[in-house]
Amino acid sequence: MVFMPMSDGSGGRRRRRRASAGRARATVRDVAEAAGVSTATVTRALQGHPAVRDETRRKVEAAARRLDYRPDHIARALVTRTSSTVGMLIPSSVDSFWGEVAAGIEEAASEANYSVLFANSHSQPERERRMIEVFLAQRVAGIIIAGAAGESASWFCGEEPDVPVVIVNWDAAFPARFVPIVRTGSPQRVLKAVRAATETDASFSQIVFDDLGGAQQVVRHLVSLGHERIAFVGAEPIRPSLLRVLGFRSALLEAGLPLGAIVSSPRSPEGGFQATQDLLTSPPDDLPTAIVAYDDATAIGVIRAVHAHGIDVPGAMSVIGFDDIEMAAFSEPPLTTIRQPRREMGRMAMASILSSIRGESAQRSSVLPGELVLRRSTGPPPGR
Secondary structure, three states: OOOOOOOOOHHHHHHHHHHHOOOOOOOHHHHHHHHOOOHHHHHHHHOOOOOOOHHHHHHHHHHHHHOOOOOOHHHHHHHHOOOOEEEEEEOOOOOHHHHHHHHHHHHHHHHOOOEEEEEEOOOOHHHHHHHHHHHHHOOOOEEEEEOOOOOHHHHOOOOOOOOOEEEEOOOOEOOOOHHHHHHHOOHHHHHHHHHHHOOOOOOEEEEEEOHHHHHHHHHHHHHHOOOOOEEEEEEOOEHHHHHHHHHHHHHHHHHOOOOOOEEEOOOOHHHHHHHHHHHOOOOHHHOOOEEEEOOHHHHHHHHHHHHHOOOOOOOOOEEEEEEOOHHHHHOOOOOEEEEOOHHHHHHHHHHHHHHHHOOOOOOOEEEEOOEEEOOOOOOOOOOO
16 A cells, blocks of 8 residues: 555644744655665555565554655656556546546556546547647556547557557547448448457557447347337447447347438437437338437437427337436436446456556457346337
8 A cells, every 4th residue: 555644633734834844854764764774665665565564564654654754756756767647538527427437447546556647538639649648748657548539549659658558438430421331331341340440559458338239239128129110319420329320230130120210419418309309300100119329318318309299208209328327317217228337447447557567468358248227218119
């Protein structure tokens, strides 16, 4: 465990500040002299090195507390060229999905006595590149890039990074022409193209959700309820959306059902609402009896639009989402969805960084399955 000096309350802090105002800050040499050990032993003891005996560690920690010694982590980083800090880049700290991923990273980092340097990318490739430069300037021990929108070649100027890098749920952007291609093109060819575009020759590990399998799972659930006209709302030219559309198509093909409408929309309640408003202008006989939304935020907008047209959910139309964000359980009706193992993704990402730091072989790619969460937004179609 990395040692941190303990406080005996605000009064104690004020007394120590007054007492120390007239003397120089304690150094590692001062602690070594007070504990009767070498400076190297002090450093190892305060870093939790297993070779230091418990009795020696307690003696060093007591001397450090007595002298109000604070280890200089910046100086250590300059000497070792790394630190006990990991850089974590996520799209948005206010997004509950990425908040859960970040919580998993921080939990695992804390357990290993690492701290986390955090930044938002706002899904902007140029900002991703700049923040990664900041991490490298801080000599972080590793970098976790979650929900990346940019291309890996731009992050490190085409060179291999000096620290381990893990990508979580790569939201790689594709040309807009991929959306119509994924609607009608050969599923096998499109899948191959999507996977090839998000593979990297760099030594990055990837931890991703099984978007393809998750979409197949939701369609199979709807088919088991008796639905035959199923639409998809939220098609976008990004990796997870394209894979979910492919899973949607393949599951309908597997069930021997016709391909339903595939509607583009931004990933938001507003986007889902507007796209569904347009979808519901179709003739009554062409309307779907179920809608698969790209994610839960989109699904909440879908439900609102369906209700605005006087259509009951799930009595006349079922709606299902992805992710299982916190609001999914509180929508009206509560949303059936696919739960992504968000916290586990974060913990796995940090574990991969630690394995690489220790020189162990880390798994190059991990694909995590989703879990179907049944609530009240799905049911049999009318007449069943």
